[in-house]
Amino acid sequence: MTLVDTPATTTGGPALTQERRLVTAIPGPRSQELMNRKAAAVAAGVGHTLPISVVAAGGGVVVDADGNSLIDLGSGIAVTGVGNSAPRVVEAVSAQLNAFTHTCFTVSPYEGYVAVAEKLNELTPGDHEKRSALFNSGAEAVENAIKIARHYTKKQAVVAFDHAYHGRTNLTMGLTAKNIPYKNGFGPFAPEVYRAPLSYPFRDGGLDGREAAARAITMIEKQIGAENLAAIIIEPIQGEGGFIVPAAGFLPALVEWAQANDVVFIADEVQTGFARTGAWFASEHEGIVPDVIVTAKGIAGGLPLSAVTGRAEIMDSAMAGGLGGTYAGSPIACAAALATIETYEQDGLVERAKEIGSVLIGRLNALRTADPRIGDVRGRGAMVAIELVDPATGAPDAALTNKVAKFAHEHGVILLTCGTYGNVIRFLPPLTISDELLVEGLGVIAEGLKQA
Template sequence: MTLVDTPATMTGGPSLAQERRLVTAIPGPRSQELIARKAAAVASGVGHTLPISVVSAGGGVIVDADGNSLIDLGSGIAVTGVGNSAPRVVEAVTAQLNSFTHTCFTVSPYEGYVAVAEKLNELTPGDHVKRTALFNSGAEAVENAVKIARHYTKKQAVVAFDHAYHGRTNLTMGLTAKNIPYKSGFGPFASEVYRAPLSYPFRDGGLSGAEAAARAISVIEKQVGAENLAAIIIEPIQGEGGFIVPAQGFLPALVEWAAANDVVFIADEVQTGFARTGAWFASEHEGIVPDLVVAAKGIAGGLPLSAVTGRAEIMDSAMAGGLGGTYGGNPLACAAALATIETYEEDGLIERAREIGAVLIGRLNALRTADPRIGDVRGRGAMVAIELVDPATGAPDAALTNAVAKYAHANGVVVLTCGTYGNVIRFLPPLTISDELLIDGLSVVAEGLKNA
């Protein structure tokens, strides 16, 4: 970390000095001014993790209005995989901005939307004929995936899983498992939504993937019935639920059961997609081929875009005009997505995610060996987490988790917490981060654990 007396020049983008630098305490006076304005102008339900005012970001850092440079281990919740202000994205969006910003694709189509759909049809798992529809947010895409599955199967029930997170709209709140802050007081929720037990290796008592799948299928068959079930929706690695990686064999067994029972299998790859786990999509790690794939977050370098991609016969079942939206597949977001995908491909960011994962897993497992409060280290690629527990009982320790995160924030490292029990720290660095920054950020987390 560098300590300086005056704010550095804030040029933005990847030209930023790649260093952790504290000029003031966090928050500094300029950030405090913005947070005061936020309190007066923004609904209090819109929270924030760090009380800072961001003025630029790039590579692996975020710079605030007081000149503090923070290591970014959050990527805007897995959005800026290619980094902030990635050169190809900036160039592509600028060019599109100079052409046109909007026509509404469902009124006057344009090539960018079609090109993104073609690319997603190519990149998502499976060699079957596919179609894609574009939307704005992950929650919107999830809603549309369920809508499509119901229309195709002529059935209504949907099964989600324990610890799931699928969004904040009415239907996706129903699919989401965690009550506070996502659901409490916001009901009633959409009907015909059911929940099945997930494979959670750290807390499953040794269940294999096949055994956990049999348990889930039994619940589904007894409580819902395949004859009533339109779709199963699952995150291949859970995000907000705690970065839970199901035991090997769990996902393939669910896919096999769904196919045998005319149930649409939806993979919610909003957080796991686009190189994050060391593959284009996390479904690839177990070789599963979902019927529908939901994508968002890392798809467009920070611009709002989401997608549902799936089997042509399922996607084409909806009537003309049944899918769409005013801003879905906005031309600026489509230009950003094409440039983002090119950046993943040309800059070797899938392999970089694997390298980041090796650093994360190695360093965090070393910490775990020395500190029994780290109950589990898990994840794939640049999507890794630690679960913090009472070493005597294994009970979740949310207070410790909060203390470590606060220490990291105060010392210039952006980390995010998650998990149903609030006891998981997740690491989601931009794939453009250097090993040096990554290791420095992890050292701060280690200091936080020690000081707690």
Template sequence: MSQQPTGGPSITQERRLVTAIPGPRSQELAARKAKAVASGVAVGLPVQVVAAGGGILVDADGNQLIDLGSGIAVTTVGNSAPRVVEAVTRQVAEFTHTCFMVTPYEGYVAVAEKLNELTPGTHEKRTALFNAGAEAVENAVKIARSATGKQGVVVFDHAYHGRTNLTMAMTAKNMPYKKGFGPFASEVYRAPLSYPFRDGGRDGAEAARRAIDVIEKQVGAENLAAVVIEPIQGEGGFIVPAEGFLPAIVEWCRANGVVFVADEVQTGFARTGELFACDHEGIVPDLIVTAKGIAGGLPLAAVTGRAEIMDAAHPGGLGGTYGGNPLACAAALAVFETIEAEGLVDRARTIGKTMTERLAALQEQDPRIGDVRGRGAMIAVELVKPGTTEPDADLTKKVAAAANAQGMVVLTCGTYGNVLRFLPPLSMPDHLLDEALELLAGIFAETRQEG
């Protein structure tokens, strides 16, 4: 049996419903939120979490929910991984902040050294630390522009890169990320992605030729600083490009002096059954952007890449007040240690195998499940009208709501709003994962009967 880290040892690893979801205390907090928090900050499942660990979230009403979201791929090692808790506790007692740009400290350097070692490629690397994925993506573009002297940036259909002005321009989906927030940054261009479920049998090489043709005709390599892509798309629907697509794009970038940037904000740090999603096809990016799972829930992000590209920005051109905060750096070092010590890359593969097999079996019985895809503990199902590829967003909302009501945190995504995405923490024990999949099967059966 695979190793099953649990973290949060005081929390029993069982689903428990004491009240309806959300319960009265959670509803009290929701009422307070409505009066105190800007309405633009929406909530998927309004339960007030008071403790978490392993694969369980505990709410203020005593309910225990199975966590299939990991805070959107953040708590990959668990919400209260012992090494992370210990490291942060130790650091907070020493000092919480000095600003690395004012008086540096070892933690920042140690995280940079580790990222230079762990990320794909054996070339000489440099790293800069930031606070969140969008900030890191934006800095990767700054670095690429500085290194190449060019301005253009190519992104892809269905992409999600963040909520800052530049990254909103890079993001494909209008609602809720872009509507009413323009004008957006210029010199951002979009190319077609390899989307196997919707590509009519087009293989990776052919899809790459289509994308490159668009890039060459509509942008021109001579104007292009960077191509930025998620090796597996996140918010866009957990789309895994067909084999050969990514290597062909990398080859074109190398031949044309364009910086290839891998946005591994959601896919990094063991999530996909490799340390990084690029590793599945041996992709070596020029720059790689990481965040989310890097620090066990503390805000940290990074850009790591070829030394000659990273060093192109002038001294003082990169940074930020909180970038590489000491607490977040301590947490990140503990996350790296936890991944290795607990065999979490293998654990992600085991979780992925279980989920894919069970969901594929469900797909055989239910024509509304158009596609099962993903890697490791990053798995999705795309829901459609039976016998078609027409997206069924209503069914997706219904299944997610039913899962929530039964004590499971389930997230949706996709350009068409018709994808259920599953991101269990790698600390989730097998019996909880099995229970979650059984509950999902039951929900699909119930919705079939209702339909």
């Protein structure tokens, strides 16, 4: 880290100086001005993690209005995998802006939407015939995946899992497990949504994947009935719920049961998709082929876009006009998505995610060896977490988690927490971050643990 007297350059992209630099305390005076304006103008329910006013970002840093340069270990919650201002994305979006901004695909179609659908059909797991539909947000895509599954099966019930997070709309709040801040006081929620136990190796008492799946399937069969179940929806690695990686065999067993019982298996890859875990999609790590896969976040370099991709017979079951939306598959977002996918491919970012994962897992396991408060290190690729606990009891330690995050923020590192119990620190760096910045950021977290 450097301490300087003058503001940093605010030029984004590759020209942005890749360093942690603190000019003022966090927040600085200019950022505090914006926080005051936010309090007076923005609904209180719209929170923020860091009280800064961002003016530039790229590579592995975010620069605020006071000239502070922070190491980015959050990627806007796994969105900016290709960086915040990837050159191909900037060029493609600029060209599309100069052509047209909107026609509404369901009124007068354009090639970009079709090209994105073709690419998703090609990249997602499985060699079966597929179709895709585009939307704006992850929650919107999840809602449409459920709609499609219900229409196809002529059944209504849906099963989600413990620790799940699927969004903030009414149906997706019902699917989401965590009450505060996502659900409390916002009900009633959509009916025919049920919850099954997840495989959570750190807290499952040695239950293996097949055993955990049998536990979930028994609950589904006894409490809901396969004859009533339209879909199972699950994140291959839980996101907001704590970066929980199910034990090997859990996901394949669920897929096998779903296929045998005419239940649509939906993989919510909103956070895990697009190179994040060291594969194009996290489903690949377990060798599963979802009937339907939901994507968003890393799909378009920061522009709002999401998708539902699935087996042709399932996706085509909805009536013409049953899917869509005014902004769904925006031409600008589609241009960004095509350039983003090209960047993942051409810049070797799937492999880069594996390299980042090696650094994260190695360094964090070394910390864990010396610090029993780190109960677990888990994750894949550039999606890794530590779970902080009371070393005597194993109980979740949310207070320690908050202290470490606060220390990181004050010392120039953007760090996110998660978990049902609020005791998980998650690492989601952009895939464009350098090893030097990544290691420096981890050093700040280590110091935060020591100070706490």
